[in-house]
Amino acid sequence: MARPTTYATPICIALTVLAGLGILLGLLTETVLYPIAFVVPAVGYEAYRTEGASTRWASWLLAVLTISLIVVNVFDISYDLSTLLGSSSATVGGEEVPLGDVAVVFPAAMGALAVVLWTRTRGIYTRWLAAIVFVTAAAIVYLTAPEALGDLVDRVI
Numbered sequence: 001m002a003r004p005t006t007y008a009t010p011i012c013i014a015l016t017v018l019a020g021l022g023i024l025l026g027l028l029t030e031t032v033l034y035p036i037a038f039v040v041p042a043v044g045y046e047a048y049r050t051e052g053a054s055t056r057w058a059s060w061l062l063a064v065l066t067i068s069l070i071v072v073n074v075f076d077i078s079y080d081l082s083t084l085l086g087s088s089s090a091t092v093g094g095e096e097v098p099l100g101d102v103a104v105v106f107p108a109a110m111g112a113l114a115v116v117l118w119t120r121t122r123g124i125y126t127r128w129l130a131a132i133v134f135v136t137a138a139a140i141v142y143l144t145a146p147e148a149l150g151d152l153v154d155r156v157i
Helices: 008-029 033-049 053-074 081-085 102-120 124-144 146-156
Strands: 089-092 095-098
Touching: 008 033, 008 124, 033 053, 033 124, 053 102, 053 124, 102 124, 124 146
Parallel strands: none
Antiparallel strands: 089 095
């Protein structure tokens, strides 16, 4: 059954403003925790709104990645996934994501999952939330490793 949309528009507007504020604070202070923390409500609402099998998996994986990203940044964990997996890239939801430090790979995977959610859903609010997550993930990658954002953009284009 479809989720109610009575308050979805004001909620999505508030989540857009909140994520924008997190990105702005992150860019001004050069602190990555602001955009991560301020996108959590959008990720939670995304997980609540999705209903299809593939979109539900994508949104819950997005939630797990967001929580993992908080842990990685709070405890300053640095780990190169390419050494663990023995590959320089991985496929997330049909999107190729380069592997490296988890602080960069996790938000890149979040962006890829946001693309999956955008393409596999028909709901305007789910797409809106996916756009919020995608832009915030790009900002997180930029704050963590600006050169990695350029590499990701080159791969997409």
